Amino acid sequence: MTDLDGAAPHPTADPTDPARLTALRGALAAAVGGGADDVDFSTTARALNTMDASNYRRVPVGVVTPRDADDVAAALAVCRAHGVPVVARGGGTSIAGQATGTGVVLDFTRHMNRILALDPGSRTAVVQPGVVLDRLQEAAAPHRLRFGPDPSTHGRCTLGGMIANNSCGSHSVAWGTTAANVRALSALTYRGEPLRLGRDWAGAPDGLRALVEGELALLRTGFPDLPRRISGYALDALLPEQGADVARFFCGSEGTLGLLTEAVVTLVDAPRARALAVLGYADEGAAADAAAGLLPFGPLTVEGMAADLVPPDTGGLPRGGAWLFVETGGEHHEEARARADAIVRAADALDALVVTDPAGQRTLWRIREDASGTATRMPDGSEAWPGWEDCAVPPARLGAYLRNFRALLTEHGLRGTPYGHFGDGCIHIRIDFDLIGADGVRRFRSFSEDLARLVVEHGGSLSGEHGDGQARAELLPRMYGPELVRLFERTKALWDPDDGLNPGILVRPARLDENLRFTPLPREPVDVAYGYPHDAGDFSAAVRRCVGVAKCRTTAVQPGDTAVMCPSYRVTGEERHSTRGRARLLHEMLAGGGIGPRPGAGGGSGSGAEGGSGAGPDGGGSTGRTPVDVVITDGWRSTEVLDALDLCLSCKGCRSDCPVGVDMATYKAEFLHHHYQGRRRPAAHYALGWLPRWLRAAAALRLAGPANAATRIRPLAALAKRLGGLAPEREIxxxxxxxxxxxxxxxxxxxxxxxxxxxxxxxxxxxxxxxxxxxxxxxxxxxxxxxxxxxxxxxxxxxxxxxxxxxxxxxxxxxxxxxxxxxxxxxxxxxxxxxxxxxxxxxxxxxxxxxxxxxxxxxxxxxxxxxxxxxxxxxxxxxxxxxxxxxxxxAPGWRPPRLDRQVVGQTHCHQHAVLGDAAERRLRERAGLTGALSGGCCGLAGNFGFERGHYDVSVACAEEQLLPSVREAPPGAAVLADGFSCRTQLEQLSGVRGRHLAELLAEGLAERDAPTGADGDGGAH
CATH class of the missing domain: 1.20.1050 (Glutathione S-transferase Yfyf (Class Pi); Chain A, domain 2)
Structure with a gap:
């Protein structure tokens, strides 16, 4: 017991006891509406939920996917009876560790993801916690409405997660934080009590009002006055002058007080027209100095970023070493443009441009949104990590703070590139911490303590957007002092006296250098086939590239979007079939050992609790790991990893679309290489993997005719497909x-x-x-x-x-x-x-x-x-x-034939990811070929779509973008598909013949030369 008014430290059941786990799993399956289908204690489920987008890793005992509030209540009752804590999870994009836990994870994204109502008249929407923000924006857009906060992860973050973290986004200078856009909340406590939270103490548990009214002076003076104060519990929202708003107070509580089951959120008017002023400055300090002065002009955004985060081939930016992205709105384009021009005149920038074209604005905003991933790599390719991702200070002090911050980085021998919400005084940064070695972890702690002091000196908040989680909660006493932190503890005890909700977060937190996700990974590079030149030859470092921002979970297709990643997730909606999910499983495979001797490690790593060593909480060598910390123990032989990689199309879309350049196609090839070493492979690996050998033999022996005849005889074709491990639905x-x-x-x-x-x-x-x-x-x-x-x-x-x-x-x-x-x-x-x-x-x-x-x-x-x-x-x-x-x-002087026709089709995945298509677009334009090609993947993907068991996913991938674009093509349009797989998929699924760009040009030459009698030798037939 603690002295927190009778609160237990946390449920104490031993999660490693197999009998207890079996009983818990059975009880949960009996309690929730979906039964065993919604209760998953498998190795895969646990591995997928060990991490969010933070530096931290905690292994859960299992995952429940509730269908409604009754399921949430039932799951809570079972967990409470078994003494097991509960952690709520949305998109898993939290950057402070609050979406990880050692108990049962409730994943709200699978079922509780509906918009229950949207009322344009009252400008409100009723949503379940698993609703992805972009789905709400799409539903509101026809009414010229939108939800104000918009984090860069808007394509995969959930409303429940945004409420739990009190998320913000780039438009918070105009529309505020999530808390400012919430009207009422429905929640359940760990003890199953349903609460309807709102103003005037609505839904407040017994004792909360008395606690607040007994500490009015402390609450009125203890919180810094700034727009981005996310740290701690927002107890000041319960002051009488703030309307005693329990819903607003609940925002940012990080799942430690209750579990959200429904929210009524406020929508704002979406401007009819927007303009984007991009202002160039010498460095981020100068940009920060200018940001606060732009606020009186009423901008929608004032975002800042330095040149380090801009890809080298990015064109169109004004001169400067840092930029402010200032968006304005209006009823029409002229009004939005006029406001942007006024800001440019007042900005005192080195250079500026105003972009009114929506496509041009989307291109520039994409750079900013990808910064959280781009920033995980320093310019020299070395790793950088969160941990001090979102400190905030009063906007007028941002420039001074940034200069002091830069000096502190230098003092500790660290590097990082700031970016973020300059108009709100909130800075994002990834720093090149060494979170693997003991010395690096000690430096991480020392820097964290010094930076907390600096933030407080500038009147700031340790968190300005992403919450405290495990990353900063330990340092809350430095920001608030012991009295207010004690009040947080008393508040937690009122809401959750059993400490069953997200223990170790916010109140009585784990140390900021405990549970680091890198601790169990191999210290030396494992023996691999690929060279991994961008990761110093280290497969573990390649897997570490995935920081969890989950861009691979984006499913919406934006206008003009040519992204490919991640086709299997877009079809299945399952985390294990996303790039992030696969990376998490590979991470756990490496963490569990069982992959043979590591060079220089003095022997095999073994498995279980012995699978790796690293810096513990004291900076020493002990990890304090227990068997429950190890999820995957059979290394390269893991069937869980194999199953997750099975639906990877090897499209390489992640190599270009993932902000950190994860290359899952390479990782899959590496895994399959080791998994099948010395073992018999699937038949398709011989039938399709050895395809060049079979085709050369067929050509040498002149077997094309007999082979084609055989494929027309159904029993023979069926036998060949069965023996070759091919999908029976496919034509050879x-x-x-x-x-x-x-x-x-x-x-x-x-x-x-x-x-x-x-x-x-x-x-x-x-x-x-x-x-x-x-x-x-x-x-x-x-x-x-x-x-x-x-x-x-x-x-x-x-x-x-x-x-x-x-x-x-x-x-x-x-x-x-x-x-x-x-x-x-x-x-x-x-x-x-x-x-x-x-x-x-x-x-x-x-x-x-x-x-x-x-x-x-x-x-x-x-x-x-x-x-x-x-x-x-x-x-x-x-x-x-x-x-x-x-x-x-x-042949720069060559003039292609003028074809003057529209094209539809799809840019090949590998073209998009590796080769680029700028030259192809220019050539099409010169030839008079108009129209844009779609993004996505055709779904055949070489051997993938021909392998048995992949047909349905292959077809679904094609139906996502390629086939609809062909069906909707205007009469006479040419179908362009440079890849053999793309052309085969089109022919087999739609009967349409796709053509390579060379074929279209050759046809044009034949038509051009026909009147002169040219025979067109070599043209397409």
Missing amino acids: PRLPRETFRQWFGRRPAVAGPLPPAPDPEGSGPGAGQGPADDLTLLWPDTFTDHLSPEVGKAAVRVLQDAGRRVAVPPEGVCCGLTYLSTGQLDRARAVLRRTLDLMEPAGLGRPLVVLEPSCASALRTDLPELLSDDPRARRLADSVRTFAQALEEQ
């Missing part, structure tokens, strides 16, 4: 009578023998070409060569029209794609080394045109990362060009 693609190489070889010799490149050591655009070198090297990838030779023929036709002689590399070259995607990395490595040997005589620096985007991606990224020990790999990778890039570089 037909083989052409003649491969591209065979066609190319019987043509008149135009290029002659392949000469060495003039500069075989070169790399980058144009490397390996002298002024008179008119030779283009065209890569005959497996799909173009054996399955769609018409694409290769079309490319030759276009390149020749552009004045290029065309040659192909020698027989035997291959990018290894099919071996990579099935995790057969030893075989892939052998194939790629053979390719380097064959290519070297011709000069590895000569630009290499690759028509199939997935093969180009494999050569550009997988080749140098898998053969990181061979310098030739990087030279060949740097030589890779797409078809459009090659035309732009090698």
Whole structure:
């Protein structure tokens, strides 16, 4: 017991006792409406909920997904009877650790995610806690309304989480925090008491009013006066002059007082028109000094960020080393523009621009929204972490605070890049803490204590948006003093005398350097196949890239959005099928040991409580881990990780769309490589992984005709698919009578023998070409060569029209794609080394045109990362060009045929993620091809859509964007699909023939030349 008016420290049941866990799971399944379907104590469920977006990790005993308030009450009753704490969870994007816990997690996103009512007249909405913010915004938009607060995670954060944290977002200078936009709340205490919270003490538990009225003087003087004060309990909202608003007080309580089951929120008028003024300053200090002076102009946002967070290839920003993004609104564009112009005149900026185009504004805002992920990497690629993510000071003191803050960073030998809500005085920053070694953890604590002192000296709040959680609650006495903190403890005891809700958060918190999520990870790099050059060769560091901001859980498609990530989550809605979910499972796999000896670690790591060591709370070497801390114990053999990766399409969308560049396709290949080492693989790995071998044999033996005939005989086709592990719903693609190489070889010799490149050591655009070198090297990838030779023929036709002689590399070259995607990395490595040997005589620096985007991606990224020990790999990778890039570089004066027609279709996932499509867009524009291609993934994804068990997900992916765009295409529109998988998916699901850009251009050349009698040799047929 403690002295907190009879409050127990927390429920004391032993969560490691298997019998107790079995009884708890059974009781929960019997209590909730969905039964066992809504109770998950599996290894996967526990692993997925060990972390949020913070530095912290706590392992729950299980997860319940309630369907309604009755389920919440039933789950609470069972947990209370078993002495187990409860943690509420929404999108899991909390940055202070408050969405993690050791008890039962209630995940509100699966079922309690409905908007129950929306009344435009009263400008209110009634929502369940699992509603994602963007869904509310979409529902309100037709009424010209919106919810004011809008964190950068708006595509995946939930209203329940926003209320629990009192979240804000970029528009809080105009519309305030979440607490300012809440009218009434329904909640349940740990003891199951239903409360309806509102003004005038509505819903207050017994004793709360007496507690407040006995401490009026302290409450009126103990809270700093600033717009972003999120730390601690908002007891001042209960003052008489504040309307004794219990709902507003409840906001920001981080799930420690009650569990939200329903909320009535206030909506605000959405401006009809907006303008964005971007103001450039010398540095973030100068920008911060200017921010407060812009508030009298009534801006909607005053956001700041420094140049360090802006990608190098970002254009269109005004001069400066830091910028303010100031949004204005109005009834019409002229009014919004006039307000923005007035701000520019008053801003005293180095340079400025005003953007009124909505698409241009979205592009700029996307930079700001991705900053929380971008900031997790320093400019040199080293890691940076939250922990002091959102301190806030009075806006007028922000510039001075930032300068002192910079000095404090230097004093502690740390680096970080500030950004955030400058108009509210709230700063976000990720700092390059070492949270793995004991010395680094001690520095983290020392800096945290010094920064808390600095924030208080400036009249600020330790948290200005994300809450205290475990990251800052320990330091609340420095901000509020012992009397007010004692009042927080008494408040907690009134609401939750059993300490059953989120124990260790806000009141009697865990130390800020306990439960660090990095502690159980391997200290030395594990033995892996890929080189992970961006992570110093460390697979653990690659997995650590995922910081949990969950952009991969975004499902809404914005206008003009070409994002791909994450197709499997978009279809299933399950966390384990998101990039973050898979990264979490890999994290737990590494944390659990069982992956063999680690170099320099002096032997195997074992598993269970012995699986790794690191800095404990005292900065020493002991972690204090117990068996319950270990979730996945069988390392690379984990079936949980295998199952989660099964629906990963290897689209590489996360490599570009994830703010921190997680590359799950590579991690999947790595895992499959180890998982099946020395074991029999699935049949599809042999049927599809060895596809280049089978296709070469079929071509050599002239088996195209018999093979095609066999596939038309249903029993034979069904047998082949069953033996090959293929989806029975799929049609086996037909083989052409003649491969591209065979066609190319019987043509008149135009290029002659392949000469060495003039500069075989070169790399980058144009490397390996002298002024008179008119030779283009065209890569005959497996799909173009054996399955769609018409694409290769079309490319030759276009390149020749552009004045290029065309040659192909020698027989035997291959990018290894099919071996990579099935995790057969030893075989892939052998194939790629053979390719380097064959290519070297011709000069590895000569630009290499690759028509199939997935093969180009494999050569550009997988080749140098898998053969990181061979310098030739990087030279060949740097030589890779797409078809459009090659035309732009090698034939800049060539004029494509004018096609003057609209196109629909989809940019290939790997093109989007690795290669970029800027050259393709320019070429389409020059050819008169109009219209935008959709984002997303076609769903076939090479071997994925052909494998047994994947058909439904594959089709659902295509139905998300690709197929609707084709159905809605205007008459006469061409369907553009540069990837063989994309074209196959279109043909099999819609009967539409998609074409490579080279085919469209070749057709245009044939039409152009037809009147002159040209035979169009090499054009598409």
